[in-house]
Amino acid sequence: xxxxxxxxxxxGILGCAAAALAVRERTAAIAAFMVAGLLVALSWxxxxxxDVALAxxxxxxxxxxxxxxxxxxxxxxxxxxxxxxxxLGSAAxxxxxxxxxxxxxxxxxxxxxxxxSLVAERLSESGVTNPVTAVLLNFRxxxxxxxxxxxxxxxxxxxxxxxxxxxxxxxxxMMLPCARIVVPLLVLVSGHLLWLGSSxxxxxxxxxxxxxxAGLVLVMSGHVPTAGRAVDIARVVGLSGLAIFVIAASAAQxxxxxxxxxxxxxxxxWIIAIEAGLTLSIAATLVLLFLGLSRHSRS
Amino acid sequence: xxxxxxxLSLPFxxxxxxxxxxxxxxxxxxxxxxxxxxxAVLIAGGVLREGPATTAIGGWSSPLGIPLxxxxxAVVMLLMTAFVGLGVAVHAMGRSPMDAGxxxxxxxxxxxxxxxxxxxxxxxxxxxxxxxxxxxxxxEILGLTAVGLTALSGSRSATAAAFxxxxxxxxxxxxxxxxxxxxxxxxGQVDLDIIxxxxxxxxxxxxxxxxxxxxxxxxxxxxxxxxMPAAHxxxxxxxxxxxxxxxxxxxxxxxxxxxxxxGADAAPLRALLGAAGxxxxxxxxxxxxxxxxxxxxxxxxxxxxxGLIAVAIGVAGDGMLWKAAVLLILSxxxxxxxxxxxxxxxxxELGHDRISGLNREDLRPGAAEFAFAIAAIxxxxxxxxxxxxxxxxxxxxxxxxxxxxxxxLILIGTVLSAAxxxxxxxxxxxxxxxxxxxxxRPEWRSGDAAALGLATGALALGLAxxxxxxxxxxxxx
Numbered sequence: 001x002x003x004x005x006x007x008x009x010x011x012g013i014l015g016c017a018a019a020a021l022a023v024r025e026r027t028a029a030i031a032a033f034m035v036a037g038l039l040v041a042l043s044w045x046x047x048x049x050x051d052v053a054l055a056x057x058x059x060x061x062x063x064x065x066x067x068x069x070x071x072x073x074x075x076x077x078x079x080x081x082x083x084x085x086x087x088l089g090s091a092a093x094x095x096x097x098x099x100x101x102x103x104x105x106x107x108x109x110x111x112x113x114x115x116x117s118l119v120a121e122r123l124s125e126s127g128v129t130n131p132v133t134a135v136l137l138n139f140r141x142x143x144x145x146x147x148x149x150x151x152x153x154x155x156x157x158x159x160x161x162x163x164x165x166x167x168x169x170x171x172x173x174m175m176l177p178c179a180r181i182v183v184p185l186l187v188l189v190s191g192h193l194l195w196l197g198s199s200x201x202x203x204x205x206x207x208x209x210x211x212x213x214a215g216l217v218l219v220m221s222g223h224v225p226t227a228g229r230a231v232d233i234a235r236v237v238g239l240s241g242l243a244i245f246v247i248a249a250s251a252a253q254x255x256x257x258x259x260x261x262x263x264x265x266x267x268x269x270w271i272i273a274i275e276a277g278l279t280l281s282i283a284a285t286l287v288l289l290f291l292g293l294s295r296h297s298r299s
Numbered sequence: 300x301x302x303x304x305x306x307l308s309l310p311f312x313x314x315x316x317x318x319x320x321x322x323x324x325x326x327x328x329x330x331x332x333x334x335x336x337x338x339a340v341l342i343a344g345g346v347l348r349e350g351p352a353t354t355a356i357g358g359w360s361s362p363l364g365i366p367l368x369x370x371x372x373a374v375v376m377l378l379m380t381a382f383v384g385l386g387v388a389v390h391a392m393g394r395s396p397m398d399a400g401x402x403x404x405x406x407x408x409x410x411x412x413x414x415x416x417x418x419x420x421x422x423x424x425x426x427x428x429x430x431x432x433x434x435x436x437x438x439e440i441l442g443l444t445a446v447g448l449t450a451l452s453g454s455r456s457a458t459a460a461a462f463x464x465x466x467x468x469x470x471x472x473x474x475x476x477x478x479x480x481x482x483x484x485x486x487g488q489v490d491l492d493i494i495x496x497x498x499x500x501x502x503x504x505x506x507x508x509x510x511x512x513x514x515x516x517x518x519x520x521x522x523x524x525x526x527m528p529a530a531h532x533x534x535x536x537x538x539x540x541x542x543x544x545x546x547x548x549x550x551x552x553x554x555x556x557x558x559x560x561x562g563a564d565a566a567p568l569r570a571l572l573g574a575a576g577x578x579x580x581x582x583x584x585x586x587x588x589x590x591x592x593x594x595x596x597x598x599x600x601x602x603x604x605x606g607l608i609a610v611a612i613g614v615a616g617d618g619m620l621w622k623a624a625v626l627l628i629l630s631x632x633x634x635x636x637x638x639x640x641x642x643x644x645x646x647x648e649l650g651h652d653r654i655s656g657l658n659r660e661d662l663r664p665g666a667a668e669f670a671f672a673i674a675a676i677x678x679x680x681x682x683x684x685x686x687x688x689x690x691x692x693x694x695x696x697x698x699x700x701x702x703x704x705x706x707x708l709i710l711i712g713t714v715l716s717a718a719x720x721x722x723x724x725x726x727x728x729x730x731x732x733x734x735x736x737x738x739x740r741p742e743w744r745s746g747d748a749a750a751l752g753l754a755t756g757a758l759a760l761g762l763a764x765x766x767x768x769x770x771x772x773x774x775x776x
Contacts, residue, residue: 101505102477102481102505105481105484105485105501105502105505105506106481106484108502109481109484109485109502110485110487111484111487112487113483113487113488114362114487114488115362115363115487115488118362118363119363122359122363138357138359139357139359139363139364140364140365140432140433141356141357142356142357142365142424142433143365143432143433143436146421146424146433146436146437146439146440147436147439149311149417149420149421149440150436150439150440150443152314152315152318152417153414153417153440153443153444153447154443156314156318156410156413156414156417156447157414157443157444157446157447159318159410160406160409160410160413160414160447160450160451161447161450161458162406162453235319236319239315239318239319242311242315243312243315246308246311246312247312249307249308250304250308252357253300253304256358257300258354258355258356258357258358259300259303259304259307259354259356259357259367260356260357261356261357261358262357
């Protein structure tokens with residue numbers, strides 16, 4: 001039964017990907033992309049990686065889709081471009097050869113990870129019991145810090161390029177009642193995911209993405225101003241994630257003598273505190289990426 | 300360890316402060332760049348005194364955690380980044396209009412500092428990292444900041460070039476990531492120590508091939524350099540200088556590390572680098588000879604010079620010739636930063652950057668032209684510049700090995716670079732009867748000081764090349 005499900009899932013992912021590439025209409029292509037993202041999230045569940053599945057569903061399918069839809073509206077219709085058969089043919093042959101090589105390389109590898117046993121062995125020293133959180137926020141926290149830096153750079157980039165701010169059309173009568181139910185629920189779910197991250201699948205990225213969803217609902221319902229002080233505060237919160245992480249890493253060096261080496265007895269408190277800051281920062285960053293940051297419209 | 304702390308955290312914190320305080324961004328930027336340079340000098344002193352050291356970030360030893368490797372090669376690259384960055388920062392602090400219209404100028408000046416400081420932090424992280432996946436994350440930061448720096452001028456051509464750069468960079472990143480994933484599948488971990496076991500198996504070689512291809516895109520190595528001339532020539536001068544002098548070097552640095560760690564088994568990789576490098580020397584040189592605009596000539600010259608560095612890594616074998624490659628990287632960083640800043644100043648005085656219009660009768664050559672000429676001398680490799688020392692070590696080694704083909708190729712590449720740089724130098728330094736008696740002199744700007752300083756640095760490094768060579772001795776191969 002599960003084999004049938006897996007095969008259908010694989011066909012579905014490939015079909016959605018093909019549709020996203022082939023469809024001429026931008027909104028339809030993005031819809032196909034978002035469905036593909038959800039199916040990929042399902043496949044992560046099947047592969048036994050619920051943390052990745054949550055992140056993929058929230059960020060890969062949800063927020064990326066929202067960002068794409070936002071941009072598609074400004075782009076106008078797709079202009080058809082004809083590509084010659086020789087180009088298509090040689091691209092197909094090259095891709096097939098590369099895919100075959102990669103498939104062979106992966107299939108013939110021994111697939112023994114050094115990390116699983118090491119993580120299991122040292123998990124008790126990390127302060128948390130979810131191995132994914134232990135790796136992301138303690139064993140390889142430096143990677144995560146740099147990933148947060150990537151988010152900060154994305155925010156700076158959008159501000160420096162001067163993406164025009166989005167204007168919302170008036171939404172229907174049901175928006176406000178819906179927002180009244182959805183927003184508190186999303187905030188609760190986000191807090192739950194954040195807390196859960198120390199022992200079960202969850203954590204700052206997933207919690208932040210869910211919180212960003214709540215932020216988008218608020219913005220679209222017209223209850224939060226999309227200019228002035230609110231945006232300035234969101235900008236500070238968005239950039240604060242990297243600041244919190246770097247300051248925590250440096251403070252750890254002052255206390256224990258090692259960069260990012262949290263005091264072992266209270267490592268859990270450090271991790272939760274950093275993750276709480278990151279959740280807010282990730283949410284603010286994602287909302288701002290959607291809104292656009294420019295003060296001046298582009299000439 | 301305090302120096303490492305400064306190198307890893309100060310640029311990021313300063314970048315955030317500069318992003319939030321528009322009015323203070325220039326003082327924050329220049330202050331942080333200067334402190335970073337001081338920390339780089341201190342860490343170099345530490346390595347000279349106590350030798351290379353590896354520490355485990357967070358106290359988790361490799362392979363569970365990420366190792367921080369402070370050795371001679373890493374320190375030399377940190378010093379290069381710190382001082383070239385300081386020079387460019389002095390230029391950016393000045394009043395130069397940075398090629399932008401008045402409406403865009405505020406935006407350009409506002410975001411230069413945060414983007415540069417994030418670049419600096421990412422480069423420090425990259426040079427100190429001993430882990431493939433961590434290198435990939437550092438490249439992710441660099442890929443985005445470099446696109447931001449390219450697009451800073453806000454012009455249509457710069458935005459288009461930045462978009463192409465973004466796409467090329469993403470393809471490169473994906474290939475590196477795919478390579479790392481396959482390396483993980485093949486040997487079960489991702490620190491740099493696995494490279495010897497990667498070159499020993501077929502799966503590992505496929506993984507390395509993907510990583511090298513991704514790095515070749517990021518490092519603008521021929522024939523994957525297609526995105527680079529447009530990006531480097533349409534950015535504002537200080538951004539071009541940072542991108543051409545520093546950012547592309549990160550990929551070359553990782554290629555060099557892979558070649559060094561791979562040892563004798565990495566010979567096919569080095570053969571590939573040598574062939575691509577030879578192609579780059581000719582293709583870049585030929586395009587630089589034909590370029591009509593000054594900045595485009597300088598950008599194509601970067602293609603050729605990266606080719607020379609790739610050849611140096613390629614022919615080094617597992618002997619000591621790789622030190623020549625590092626000297627060439629250093630010399631190109633200083634000279635090319637000086638050259639882009641000088642080209643920016645020349646274009647600003649003339650109002651255009653067409654090479655055919657460089658010799659004007661009513662304008663005397665100024666400090667920028669002089670800086671350009673010194674930088675050209677270093678790029679061609681005339682004594683006593685660092686470029687000369689690098690080429691000398693390389694040629695001496697090749698002649699000892701009897702590798703006459705490579706000697707010939709490098710000589711032809713050198714002649715090409717002398718030819719295309721002479722197109723500029725012969726025009727803009729021309730005095731005598733070509734200049735009218737009442738010709739004005741260009742005004743002195745802090746940008747001139749930066750260009751002159753960097754060019755003089757390339758000259759002086761030739762005389763003081765024993766310092767980097769002594770540091771490079773302290774690299775466990």
